[in-house]
Amino acid sequence: MTDQSAQELCQRCKKDEVTVNSRKEKFCSKCFQKFITLKQRKQMMSSDYYRDIFKMLYKDKVRTAQEAEQQNLDSRILVPLSFGSSSLVLLDILNDTLTEQSHQHKGKTGFSVDVLTCYRHEEDLVQIKENINSLRERYQVNKGKINFHVLSLDSFFNSCGNELQQIVLHYQEFSSMGADVTNFDTIDQLLKKCPNRNSSGDLLYFITRHVVKKYTLQHGYKAILWGHSMTRLADEIISLVVKGRGAQVATSLDMHSFDSVYGNKFKNSYPLKDILLDEVDAYLYIAGLDQLVIGYDARDSLLINKVKQDNSHKNIRLVRNMTINELARKYFNDIEGDYSNIISTVLRTGDKLAEPEFNQGGEGKEESGKCSLCLGNLHSDASKWLRSIAVIQGYPIENEEEREFYEKWSQSAVGIENAEYMKLKDSIWENGTYVPLCYGCIITMNGIKNRNVKWPKFNNTELNDVLNEYVLSEEDEDEIIKAH
Ligand SMILES: [Zn+2]
Ligand SMILES: [Zn+2]
Structure with a gap:
């Protein structure tokens, strides 16, 4: 098969040996380069x-x-x-x-x-x-x-x-707030x-x-x-x-x-x-x-x-x-x-x-603007939509057994991390300002450790x-x- 193809000539110039086969056409190197260059x-x-x-x-x-x-x-x-x-x-x-x-x-x-x-x-x-x-x-x-x-x-x-x-995502509301930081990751x-x-x-x-x-x-x-x-x-x-x-x-x-x-x-x-x-x-x-x-x-x-x-x-x-x-x-x-x-x-x-x-539309809030993370245009309030489809309210502790489990959990690595997140979230919700995120970035942020990133302001x-x-x-x- 190699012998056969070695003798085959380019379909364009009919002169040089075929080296590339693309889009059902056989090219020599020169004609192929020309084909790509022209495109x-x-x-x-x-x-x-x-x-x-x-x-x-x-x-x-x-x-x-x-x-x-x-x-x-x-x-x-x-x-x-x-x-x-x-x-x-x-x-x-x-x-x-x-x-x-x-x-x-x-x-x-x-x-x-x-x-x-x-x-x-x-x-x-x-x-x-x-x-x-x-x-x-x-x-x-x-x-x-x-x-x-x-x-x-x-x-x-x-x-x-x-x-x-520092942009922080709310774990229940899917809303996001940001506050100035001077140190970065x-x-x-x-x-x-x-x-x-x-x-x-x-x-x-x-x-x-x-x-x-x-x-x-x-x-x-x-x-x-x-x-x-x-x-x-x-x-x-x-x-x-x-x-x-x-x-x-x-x-x-x-x-x-x-x-x-x-x-x-x-x-x-x-x-x-x-x-x-x-x-x-x-x-x-x-x-x-x-x-x-x-x-x-x-x-x-x-x-x-x-x-x-x-x-x-x-x-x-x-x-x-x-x-x-x-x-x-x-x-x-x-x-x-x-x-x-x-x-x-x-x-x-x-x-x-x-x-x-x-x-x-919606609550008189104008939803145009840019996403603070990816800079994409915003077309709707994604956090509002997410709130309407998801059930994320916690379940209150009702008895001693549940309290014990809760205590154990709070002392575990995940529990400690969660406490850190709550502290950060509370402080940003007190001092920060609203920063909009698009749907895709809310989903991304929701998976990131402690739901926050230190990010440029793009101003x-x-x-x-x-x-x-x-x-x-x-x-x-x-x-x-x-x-x-
Ligand atoms: Zn050729
Ligand atoms: Zn985005």
Whole structure:
């Protein structure tokens, strides 16, 4: 069978040997890369806003030569680089675009790219720095047009300008209050309070997303180019629905509105939204980027010549230990290939959704606003609804036996923890202020130890407090920072 496929020719150019099989078509490496690149570029040209960013602008009816030049210089975008396959491929295609423009326009380009990597542990930094250096070498021709930045998520809490609050959820009412705090938990401490990988994954995602967007706001980028593939977006849609966060699907896919939570200054773009994750992974191998992946296991399912040993027994997490996101991903991974149209149907349906109408009703309270934990728009009073469906009133102690059990319980670890929670709750209910939470976040908070988190306030002071970058120690990078 290998012999047969080795002789087979690409269906597009009819010249080169077939290396990839995707969407029932057989490609050579070159034609496959072109196929993927064009899909990404189509998204990068999907509106006037993005065209103005990515195109090389010259003098025309609406702008002078100087204005065009300035606009090219101002067209700066941010790529959050996790070192998974998608963000690496996205960045690599951007580098090719820059190289092409620079050839066509005498060294000039229509835009420049800043790359941001967020990390959790100091020990991760070694590998990240090493891989960034490899990328710098790879992108040598576009030196100055692609710049790398690294940020510690823990340092983010340090640089909140003391704008932190402790949010506490009421165990019976499902209402939530918050009060100022000056000390904070490290990311590790925060995640340890979560009952499962689902909630810790969510909290980590909220923080990382906020850090990326805050960085974007502070540095005036025109857009964030997220690496999400079609598969990843589809699993995001399914997971949001399952987690009771379905109302956020429309906002989370919106490429064409300015991000209203961050002052309408930039847009969020998903240039890989027409590309399946398996295709991204195939591109990764073909482009020789697989050595640069960190913490991700790229699949070679579309490659004619498999690059991996059979390691299907490796890295398999038990289904019961998977997060909802991982389950959705597993589902889509399993159907990619034969049923990939299901993935695009999920995405197309999600894309058609609109935000729910704001619910202004109920006790004269206006329910518009943002969730204090995930920053999602609020459409209804979720705590009120939860109160109406749940029975959570305690049962009074009636006899000596029950009192004895109660005493024993109060002295147990759970009892002591509960007493701590009651004390905290009472004090916040006395001194705090109302902070709204969405349904999904109430459910998350209800599982977190002592139902509280120390969380940024997301106010203007916090947004303007400058994030401390880790300075990368390459000579020219040092100079750039000093020059500011
Ligand atoms: Zn070909
Ligand atoms: Zn929320």
